Amino acid sequence: MKVLGIDTSGYANAIGVSDGDRISGDAFFEAKTDSLEKIVSNIDYVLKEAGLCLGDIQGIGVGLGPGSWTGIRVGVTVGKVLAYSTGKPVCGIPTLKVLAYSAGDTSALVCPVIYAGTRDTVYAAFYRRGEDMITREGEYYVGSIAGLIEMINEPAIMTGSGAEAYRHLFEQKAVSSGFAIEVVESGLSGAMVARLAARRFGRGESDDALSLEPLYLKESTARAFVSRYSAGAQAKGEGG
Amino acid sequence: MDSLLVLGIETSCDETSASLVADGREIFSNKIATQLDLLNKFGGVVPEIAARRHTELIGYVIKEALDSAGRTLNDVEAVAVTSKQGLIGCLLVGVAAAKSLSYALQVPLIGVHHIEGHIFANLLSNPQIPMPHVCLTVSGGHTMLVYVKDYCQYELLGSTLDDAAGEAFDKIAKFLELGFPGGPVVDKLAAGGDKKAFGFPRPLMRANNLDFSFSGLKTSVINAFKDKVARNEKLPLEDIAASFQEAVVDVLVNKTLRAASMRGVSSISVSGGVSANSRLRQVFRDRCQRQGLEVFFPHLSLCTDNAAMIAAAGYARLKKDGAADMNLNVLPNAPFEV
Numbered sequence: 320m321k322v323l324g325i326d327t328s329g330y331a332n333a334i335g336v337s338d339g340d341r342i343s344g345d346a347f348f349e350a351k352t353d354s355l356e357k358i359v360s361n362i363d364y365v366l367k368e369a370g371l372c373l374g375d376i377q378g379i380g381v382g383l384g385p386g387s388w389t390g391i392r393v394g395v396t397v398g399k400v401l402a403y404s405t406g407k408p409v410c411g412i413p414t415l416k417v418l419a420y421s422a423g424d425t426s427a428l429v430c431p432v433i434y435a436g437t438r439d440t441v442y443a444a445f446y447r448r449g450e451d452m453i454t455r456e457g458e459y460y461v462g463s464i465a466g467l468i469e470m471i472n473e474p475a476i477m478t479g480s481g482a483e484a485y486r487h488l489f490e491q492k493a494v495s496s497g498f499a500i501e502v503v504e505s506g507l508s509g510a511m512v513a514r515l516a517a518r519r520f521g522r523g524e525s526d527d528a529l530s531l532e533p534l535y536l537k538e539s540t541a542r543a544f545v546s547r548y549s550a551g552a553q554a555k556g557e558g559g
Numbered sequence: 560m561d562s563l564l565v566l567g568i569e570t571s572c573d574e575t576s577a578s579l580v581a582d583g584r585e586i587f588s589n590k591i592a593t594q595l596d597l598l599n600k601f602g603g604v605v606p607e608i609a610a611r612r613h614t615e616l617i618g619y620v621i622k623e624a625l626d627s628a629g630r631t632l633n634d635v636e637a638v639a640v641t642s643k644q645g646l647i648g649c650l651l652v653g654v655a656a657a658k659s660l661s662y663a664l665q666v667p668l669i670g671v672h673h674i675e676g677h678i679f680a681n682l683l684s685n686p687q688i689p690m691p692h693v694c695l696t697v698s699g700g701h702t703m704l705v706y707v708k709d710y711c712q713y714e715l716l717g718s719t720l721d722d723a724a725g726e727a728f729d730k731i732a733k734f735l736e737l738g739f740p741g742g743p744v745v746d747k748l749a750a751g752g753d754k755k756a757f758g759f760p761r762p763l764m765r766a767n768n769l770d771f772s773f774s775g776l777k778t779s780v781i782n783a784f785k786d787k788v789a790r791n792e793k794l795p796l797e798d799i800a801a802s803f804q805e806a807v808v809d810v811l812v813n814k815t816l817r818a819a820s821m822r823g824v825s826s827i828s829v830s831g832g833v834s835a836n837s838r839l840r841q842v843f844r845d846r847c848q849r850q851g852l853e854v855f856f857p858h859l860s861l862c863t864d865n866a867a868m869i870a871a872a873g874y875a876r877l878k879k880d881g882a883a884d885m886n887l888n889v890l891p892n893a894p895f896e897v
Contacts, residue, residue: 353888355651355654355655355658355888355889356886356888357886358655358658359658359659359661359662359885359886360885360886362662363662373662373663388607388610388648389647389648389651392610392611392614392648392651392652392655393651393655395614396614396617396651396652396655396656396659397655397656397658397659399617399618400617400618400621400655400656400659400660400663401662401663403618403621403622404632404659404660404664405663528618529618529619529622530615530618530619531618532614532615533611533614535611539605539607539608539611540607
């Protein structure tokens with residue numbers, strides 16, 4: 320099954336194509352402030368390099384984020400509208416999961432980390448490899464890097480751009496705790512998104528194209544403010 | 560290109576809209592999902608929240624536009640999208656969707672300036688509007704006087720130096736705690752008020768140019784309100800609304816008529832959200848009739864942001880300039896040019 324994979328969560332267009340477990344194309348186009356401009360041209364380029372056209376694609380995988388809010392909106396919108404307009408199935412794949420796979424074949428705890436755009440705040444999650452797939456343990460984490468480091472109480476492999484950015488802190492934690500904490504270099508990969516989507520298609524799963532949404536993990540500042548305000552007002556009301 | 564079915568997409572602010580228009584004239588469907596629930600909650604448009612809502616709705620709205628017109632994706636012959644002027648995060652969603660459709664369906668992609676869309680809203684409702692004419696396009700996001708020489712040929716005559724007229728309505732309504740958007744509530748409240756009760760200023764009305772300014776008027780209204788409160792006097796909300804609305808209408812009508820006289824045209828078109836205001840329509844009609852001018856307004860459903868006007872403008876642009884490049888990008892602050 321030929322699957323197109325797109326991830327625009329990290330200020331880039333990561334686009335790839337997989338065919339079964341084989342990777343037919345995987346390219347990373349930097350797009351610092353602009354994941355929109357060349358997204359379709361880049362998709363077309365990767366398909367053509369693989370000797371394919373959009374009509375040959377049998378399914379679409381989309382990295383849902385978290386990451387750049389604008390970035391994931393572009394990728395998810397392109398993924399869902401391409402799926403809708405070609406009539407092909409689509410699968411959303413959390414970007415943290417994609418990054419977890421880049422730890423390779425390990426039985427250790429894997430913790431992908433993505434910088435969340437505000438000072439020392441990160442998105443993260445913990446994954447462990449089971450028999451044939453990686454599964455997330457617990458909830459997604461959004462918070463300070465210090466808080467995340469406190470949560471690591473066993474040997475772990477850190478992946479993602481955030482792991483690289485805070486490498487020194489993880490190394491300090493390794494020394495102070497005595498656990499082997501390794502930082503593995505890893506980046507976004509459209510081909511990995513495609514492969515993970517292909518596995519879901521293989522299990523008979525897919526997402527509804529029209530309702531597919533990014534995984535923001537964080538409310539916008541205004542909504543968070545209103546939520547806090549109404550929670551406070553409610554609490555006051557109950558007290559009075 | 561005798562008959563062409565254009566799918567229009569508009570997401571420049573808080574409305575997610577998709578529409579099918581044939582030949583830039585006949586509206587097959589015009590689906591608009593508003594964010595009124597969010598706007599009321601937050602007292603206005605919050606760009607990040609609006610962009611998230613667009614992402615949620617865009618696919619559904621496109622599908623509804625097709626379904627309600629009894630058409631399928633295969634019938635779409637071009638895709639037009641608002642790519643210029645608006646909130647960047649919101650524009651991005653529409654353009655991402657339009658590019659994907661254009662690529663998948665192998666049909667031309669057209670980028671449209673939001674203001675040009677509003678000019679076409681009027682041409683869609685009134686195809687008989689003569690060329691050239693003067694168009695006042697006025698909403699919560701812009702206030703502009705445009706000399707429309709011909710289809711897709713414009714000259715910007717004047718615009719607001721600060722707040723848009725609709726923005727002044729919104730801010731006054733917010734201050735008076737009347738809800739959002741301000742236009743319809745102020746219009747309704749003003750109907751029962753005395754428009755001469757307060758002598759609010761008519762900013763730049765006598766100035767020797769065609770620009771607008773509404774920020775000082777807004778402050779003046781707020782000060783008048785506070786003054787009443789400080790004196791413990793009865794608050795005649797209806798009178799405040801009517802006097803404020805009259806000041807805005809006065810400025811808009813006077814400047815538009817002056818623009819028409821300067822350009823020697825006998826036809827005026829008024830578009831944008833504020834063109835739905837009942838008092839503005841009435842004063843324009845009265846004054847134009849007295850001066851032997853014709854005035855045109857869009858159908859009420861085409862006053863606020865909608866994709867039908869984008870599809871119509873896109874059709875004209877396609878004929879004039881051809882299709883856009885697949886690397887079409889958003890230009891949130893693009894000036895309105897010829």
